[in-house]
Amino acid sequence: MSPAALRGAVDLSTLRNRPSAPTPASTGGSASIVTDVVIDATDETFGQVLEISRTVPVVVDLWAEWCGPCKQLSPIIEKVTRELGGRVLLAKVDVDANPQLAQGFRAQSIPMVVAVIAGQPVPMFTGAVPEAQVRDVFAQLLQVAGQNGVTGTLDVGAPVDDAEPVAEPELPPLHAEAFAAIEAGDYPAAIRAYEKALAENPRDEDAIAGLGQVRLLDRVQGLDLQAARAAAAAAPQEVAAQFAVADLDIAGGHVEDAFARLLDLFAQLPADERTPVRERLVELFGLVGATDSRVVSARNRLSSLLF
Template identity: 60%
Template sequence: MSNIPPTPAGLRGAVDLSSLVNRGTASPPAPASAAAAAPGGPGGAAAGVSDALVVPSLVVDVTDQTFQDVIELSMQVPVIVDLWAEWCGPCKQLSPVLERLAQEYDGRIVLAKVDVDANPQLTQAFQAQSIPTVAAVIGGRPLGLFVGALPEAEVRDVIEQVLQAAAQNGIAGRVQVADGAPDADAAAEPEPEPLPPHHQAAYDAIEQGDYTTAIAEYRTAIAQDPHDRMAVAGLAQVSLLDRLQGATADELRAAAAAAPTDPAAQLGVADLDISGGHVEDAFGRLLDVFPTVHGAEREAVRARLVEYFELVGADDPRVVAARRRLATLLY
């Protein structure tokens, strides 16, 4: 697939969860016979009721101690993992979308929710440097999916990719919610706190694919409150989406290879790197080109690095190291 989706949504490799997989401290999921369902859309043919793996719910909360359940469950159906926090505004936008889609796919996926504040081992294992972070586990193998709150249509596309990858690995089952078990549709979920007006306007614009308006709304929020870190992070995310819209990986990489000292070409492929989770590659590329440029080009490279720092998170050791190197180059 040559077109880059306007999100960091590629299936970008395995995460090492061996320290959690081998814990062996959690009980296995509810016993049931093997699942075997033909792949298809959300309304596709289901396995017979007697063949379906029975689970308490299609949306489950998991912890460092109970993640073994997810590993076992992923041998039957792909599990989508939502790493979130109570204080995270974008998480409150994305989580309801994921929960709704988990119901819509009617047992072909299960959504596992991880509170990053309460589960540091899983947070580290999934390399969740900023949140929301969404991953999948297929046949016990974790895959990074995307970072940030995306429109529902794009989230659906990612889930379709996950289902295709799962089917290619022989994971094409379906689970059934146990009779009488509380499911996400039946549970009374508290209403999320409303977003500040400009944040909500930005999110609505992103849903419509109108990144220009979203950028303007986040900039207004920052002008009104320069300490609004959520707006700063949101601006960095939507700016990346806007720049990648309509681009192709082949074009960006070819341009960068043909002009290794051209800052515009390197900025373009650095966006591609950061969107795919290749943080150190993106930092290194721009830090290498920084000493070779001057004036407006130098400022553009510096500004892009600062934007990436917001995306990845100030406390990330890769950001700390990159900031230190940038300061050395500046002074």
């Protein structure tokens, strides 16, 4: 994990100099005062967030109300942030309400979590991940921050108003069951819970998205990227080998590479062997999002190969 890893993938320059209200945190000492370690960041206020990132690492959670996996991941990130006692600030960004931030972070699929250290982006993860993995990545983040001299602590002051916080809506029982299973790392149990939810309501978009995410997590668990790539290179028409690399590419955010691999495989296979590849592509299309430009392009190519 290093700031260089996202160079060219994230453009924060348009937000760095944006005028904003006075920053809630100073950058001159080891401690900065904010009202909470979890904030909502907007296109207009992100300049403040970049300043705070010179004191403590800032974790940016890009989410949307319609995103089922976001509802699984965001509470975990918030929990871990609060446990760190001011060593990290969590900035939550609604991508629908803040298009400039979504564009700056190149948020083609969500949930997407990126850190900012001293104004520089650092990759964390894309998609819902279990709590153990979140904790591991946060530990790595603090190490990178320390290496870059960002070792401050936020002093959480009194809130601006004493209004009671709005309670988060409860998840439906089967969604809650899936979420608990994901936290425990029991992906098969999460898959079963989402499948039950879809059996009850086939139009449950949160369950559809969650099922796609957790199936992907289950498939990539334990895979070794180098070994998978070697196996795929040695057997270019071996469906399982190509599926493994495509899954790893999707999990790593290399969406176009995954689609290109599977579309090339589809084109090479005899007509009677193509169905599993088409089905996997359709599943991944749903995971990334039907309106995503990469999905639209890949779907068009698939249609041309079919007809």
